[in-house]
Amino acid sequence: MGIDGLRGGRSAGMDNIPDPLDFLRRIETMSASDIAREVKKPSALLMERAAARQGELEVAYAPFDHVNGSARVVIVGITPGRTQMEAAINAAKSGYLMKLPEEKILERAKVHASFSGDMRPDLVALLDFIGMPRVLGVGSTNELWGRAASLVHFTSALRYPTFFNGENYNGTPRVGSDPLLQRHVKAWFGAEVAALKDAIFVLLGGKVEDFVLPVLQAGGVPDGRIIRGFFHPSGANRERVKYFLGTLGKPPSVKVDREKTDRNREEIIAKVSAL
Structure with a gap:
C-alpha cells in the first residue's frame, strides 16, 4: 500500500488544512530538544489554531496517520x-534514522504510541474482561501492541493531538x-x-460516543458492532474502571454510578459474546 493509502485519506472540504505528510518530513531533521519543545508548545508541527468559546484550540501534528485497513x-x-504525541514523534525520528520507508515509519509510530503510558494496562484489562481475546483469537489483547498488531486499528475521534488553552483536550468545548x-x-x-x-x-467513553456515533451510524456500521458504555482508561477513571472489572476491593465512592455501570457491563459482555 502506498503512502497515501496508509495515511487513510481525508474527506472533502479539508483543503485549508496542510498536508500531514509535510509535517512528517519535518520530524526527520528535528533534534531531541526540538521534539521536546514541539511537545510542550507546538510550532513547526502546528497544523491549525482557532479561537473557541472561553479559550483557544490548537491541533498539532504527530504521526498517527497509518490506517490498518x-x-x-x-x-x-x-x-x-x-x-502519546512525544512517543509517536520519537518513534518516527528513530524510523528515519533507521532509513525505513515512510509507510513503515507511520505504521511503527502508530502502534508504538497509541494508548501508551499508564492507560495501556487498564485498557488491556478492560478488553480482556469483556471477552475480546476470544473474538480475536488471541491470549490477551496485550498482543495487539505486538505480534497481533495486524488485527487492530488504534485511532481517535480527533486523529491529531488537540489542545485547549494549552492543555490536553478533554471534551470541552463540545464537538457540536x-x-x-x-x-x-x-x-x-x-x-x-x-x-x-x-x-x-x-468507543472509550461517553465523550468519544458524542463525537463518533453519528459518524458511525451515517457510515452504516451496525449497532451490534459498536461497543459503547465503556470507560476511557485514564487516571481520572481509575476507580470506575476497577469497579467495572470487579477489582476495587471496597465500596465505590459517589463518583461511581453503580446501577449504570452494572447495566453497561452486562450489555457489553452480551454484545461481545454475540460477535
Missing part, C-alpha cells in the same frame, strides 16, 4: 495527548459547538469509518 477491531479514544473540531472529526475519522465499516468499534 484489514483490522478486525478499532479502538477509539478522544485524541492523543502529549505523552466548534467548527474546528467538527472539521477534524469528519475529515479523518469519517474516512477511517469508510475504510473499516466491517470492523468492531470500541
Whole structure:
C-alpha cells in the first residue's frame, strides 16, 4: 500500500488544512530538544489554531496517520495527548534514522504510541474482561501492541493531538459547538469509518460516543458492532474502571454510578459474546 493509502485519506472540504505528510518530513531533521519543545508548545508541527468559546484550540501534528485497513477491531479514544504525541514523534525520528520507508515509519509510530503510558494496562484489562481475546483469537489483547498488531486499528475521534488553552483536550468545548473540531472529526475519522465499516468499534467513553456515533451510524456500521458504555482508561477513571472489572476491593465512592455501570457491563459482555 502506498503512502497515501496508509495515511487513510481525508474527506472533502479539508483543503485549508496542510498536508500531514509535510509535517512528517519535518520530524526527520528535528533534534531531541526540538521534539521536546514541539511537545510542550507546538510550532513547526502546528497544523491549525482557532479561537473557541472561553479559550483557544490548537491541533498539532504527530504521526498517527497509518490506517490498518484489514483490522478486525478499532479502538477509539478522544485524541492523543502529549505523552502519546512525544512517543509517536520519537518513534518516527528513530524510523528515519533507521532509513525505513515512510509507510513503515507511520505504521511503527502508530502502534508504538497509541494508548501508551499508564492507560495501556487498564485498557488491556478492560478488553480482556469483556471477552475480546476470544473474538480475536488471541491470549490477551496485550498482543495487539505486538505480534497481533495486524488485527487492530488504534485511532481517535480527533486523529491529531488537540489542545485547549494549552492543555490536553478533554471534551470541552463540545464537538457540536466548534467548527474546528467538527472539521477534524469528519475529515479523518469519517474516512477511517469508510475504510473499516466491517470492523468492531470500541468507543472509550461517553465523550468519544458524542463525537463518533453519528459518524458511525451515517457510515452504516451496525449497532451490534459498536461497543459503547465503556470507560476511557485514564487516571481520572481509575476507580470506575476497577469497579467495572470487579477489582476495587471496597465500596465505590459517589463518583461511581453503580446501577449504570452494572447495566453497561452486562450489555457489553452480551454484545461481545454475540460477535
